Amino acid sequence: NAGVMQNPRHLVRRRGQEARLRCSPMKGHSHVYWYRQLPEEGLKFMVYLQKENIIDESGMPKERFSAEFPKEGPSILRIQQVVRGDSAAYFCASSPELAGATQYFGPGTRLTVL
């Protein structure tokens, strides 16, 4: 049973470009979460999605960031017009539709903005 898949593992963008990060949840999981880890810090919640629905986006910056989890295909975290401060590791986690279910994490995407 494959774990949570994220790609790319490393992404380099120049300031002003767009970054697209992909996450495929574990088989049977319908909930996806995105977290950001700045250097030498813990993970910070960004957004929680179910298929075709954003459930909680309280941790998402108000501008330039968006997330989706379509009926078919992976979840996408999109960052428009990236700035150097967006450089971080972005982790995706997934869980099944069970109250109190544990979240399992992917390997992360390390975004570097030049």
Next chain:
Amino acid sequence: AQTVTQSQPEMSVQEAETVTLSCTYDTSESDYYLFWYKQPPSRQMILVIRQEAYKQQNATENRFSVNFQKAAKSFSLKISDSQLGDAAMYFCAYRSGPNFGNEKLTFGTGTRLTIIP
């Protein structure tokens, strides 16, 4: 809002010895979950152990066990018989009770554990 505090930025332990990592949290809720995650140099986040607040019994997973003190809002991780592969950052995390919509995890700042051969 809930907060999670890990007051030990770094810890070290001799191989085969026992080490305890501290975690405290602040919440007004009575039903919640607590977790320890491990992040080795590969940066993969790996679940170590999970505790439900309504359970009085401390969770145990092989060499890993917790000391959950609900009244004191303390959740420490004990690693017995430390092995070189235990070297990693360890993060304590909190999640509100089982209602849908409460799923986000709140993490502490982590403790870097070094194993001395």
